[in-house]
Amino acid sequence: MKRYSAFSIIKNGLAGHKHWERAWRDPKPKKAYDVIIIGGGGHGLATAYYLAKNHGITNVAVLEKGWLGGGNAGRNTTIVRSNYFREGNTAFYEHSLKLWEGLSQDLNYNVMFSQRGHLNLYFTPAQRDALARRYNTMRLNGIDGDWLTRDQVRKMVPHLNYAEDARYEIMGGYLQKRAGTARHDAVNWGFARAASNLGVDIIQQCEVTDFITKAGRIVGVNTTKGEIRAEKVGMAVAGSTSLLAHKAGLGNLPIESHKLQAFVSEPLKPFLDTVVVYANGHGHFYISQSDKGGMVFGGNIDGYNSYAQKGNLPIYTDVASCAMNIMPALGRIKVLRQWAGIMDMSMDGSPFISKTKIPGLYLNAGWCYGGFKATPGSGWCFAHTIAHDAPHEINKLLTLDRFEAGIHIDESGHGPFPKAH
Amino acid sequence: MLRIDCPVCGIRDHSEFSYGEDASITYPELSNTDRQAWYEAVFLRDNPRGLHLERWHHVQGCRQWLIVARDTLTHDISSVTLAHPKAASQLKAPRKLTKGNAGKASSASKTAMSKNAANGVAS
Incomplete structure (x- = not known):
């Protein structure tokens, strides 16, 4: 692989960009691998990359039924943060954020990670107290978080709705400065290129149709491109996890598939240089501006089980009203595109990076709608779990059987109702 | 928008x-102390891609719980029944949207819309 550099850009630019080599190989599947990863989204590709880089396991295949990043990796609002409260999540997401901080250099691919800050607004004393509790816990865990007064918020983002008669008056906010956004496609392509360079075979248009077991152990998978053998198989197929789990014989999982919409506006001149978020009784809303200028925003999931990658109008209305609530200046902006992805909504709102009851089969799932920020950390931990057949200290609580043990990691405290997380 | 044909109120927006989640689950009897049975009922879901039985509560209508059979991929609703028919039968003369009513309602809202549009142009 030729390294990307400022020099390579100039050189290829002068040559009319005709001589770039392809970013990753397009091999035919071999008969057998050491590890098969099902799912060529961000998490699957990151897992393959860290298996090769951290654990020296390079005889790896990533099987993707469609094309790379065609699922949720390409259907998110690109926010990266680590402002979590519960043990099990705190260390994991902070580890992931630290990986983000060096990711472009590590992958030799500009993932456009921009630490523009993540501002969480509050409107009532109760919300202030709840957020103070969360951010104080973060600080105790060594994660950055700053408390801003209304005036400080106003100085930072002057064009929010500070009107005295605003339906919800902004009281202040909590800021995680190291949080921000990244370019979602670049993350996929960067991991794919780096993994491929280390010897990982990325096989697209290859759907896993069934699992092959011998004496209760996984020994391979059947695919639309034939049988492929491996002693270890990892699943990173958010949205379709239950479908594959049934095929594998894992039975019912603590997961429901729901759809989450996201929206992007027509491009604007620079308007918002941070991520603004709020969740109150009125709604749930997050917004940032992409480097192309589009306002990227979203809210809650649609709220009922669905495998349809298309959104529904009530949430569209909710999100638009949330936008108008804090940023009335957006009122005349046109929405350019809207899309939906299928989320693995888990029973406590937290993910799984876990062994399963079937030896050799590993599960990476249940990301609810927070999977994008977890991409590097998820791959890192999943690779460790697969390589050592045991979880790392960081993901040891993110197990599939935690509900059986009564150890929930319920950030929002909503209980076993996936639509509420 | 999903359109749910409430047996009491007629076709309404979802x-x-x-949403009351999976209706195919049979919860154990309250006297059942088997941990595994409760674990499976409370936490594990079939989560099908296809036909899904689910509960919907008509909160802003008759307040009846409904059992809806819906396809999770196409969102087609194949049946809507009352979860508690006995309770529903106690309701006084349910007001159904008849064709006549629906026509009136929509023509009324059309008039309102055109008035708004006219105001918009004028302002």
């Missing part, structure tokens, strides 16, 4: 309803 935004009038609250």
Whole structure:
């Protein structure tokens, strides 16, 4: 692989960009691998990359039924943060954020990670107290978080709705400065290129149709491109996890598939240089501006089980009203595109990076709608779990059987109702 | 918008309803102390891609719980029944949207819309 550099850009630019080599190989599947990863989204590709880089396991295949990043990796609002409260999540997401901080250099691919800050607004004393509790816990865990007064918020983002008669008056906010956004496609392509360079075979248009077991152990998978053998198989197929789990014989999982919409506006001149978020009784809303200028925003999931990658109008209305609530200046902006992805909504709102009851089969799932920020950390931990057949200290609580043990990691405290997380 | 044909109120937007999740689960008897049975009922879901039985509560209508059979991929609703028919039968003369009513309602809202549009142009 030729390294990307400022020099390579100039050189290829002068040559009319005709001589770039392809970013990753397009091999035919071999008969057998050491590890098969099902799912060529961000998490699957990151897992393959860290298996090769951290654990020296390079005889790896990533099987993707469609094309790379065609699922949720390409259907998110690109926010990266680590402002979590519960043990099990705190260390994991902070580890992931630290990986983000060096990711472009590590992958030799500009993932456009921009630490523009993540501002969480509050409107009532109760919300202030709840957020103070969360951010104080973060600080105790060594994660950055700053408390801003209304005036400080106003100085930072002057064009929010500070009107005295605003339906919800902004009281202040909590800021995680190291949080921000990244370019979602670049993350996929960067991991794919780096993994491929280390010897990982990325096989697209290859759907896993069934699992092959011998004496209760996984020994391979059947695919639309034939049988492929491996002693270890990892699943990173958010949205379709239950479908594959049934095929594998894992039975019912603590997961429901729901759809989450996201929206992007027509491009604007620079308007918002941070991520603004709020969740109150009125709604749930997050917004940032992409480097192309589009306002990227979203809210809650649609709220009922669905495998349809298309959104529904009530949430569209909710999100638009949330936008108008804090940023009335957006009122005349046109929405350019809207899309939906299928989320693995888990029973406590937290993910799984876990062994399963079937030896050799590993599960990476249940990301609810927070999977994008977890991409590097998820791959890192999943690779460790697969390589050592045991979880790392960081993901040891993110197990599939935690509900059986009564150890929930319920950030929002909503209980076993996936639509509420 | 999903359109749910409430047996009491007629066809309504799903935004009038609250989603009550998987209706195919049979919860154990309250006297059942088997941990595994409760674990499976409370936490594990079949999560099918296809036909799904689910509860919807008509919160902004008759307040009846409904059992809806819906395809999770196409969103087609194949049946809507009352979860508690006995309770529903106690309701006084349910007001159904008849064709006549529906026509009136929509023509009324059309008039309102055109008035708004006219105001918009004028302002």
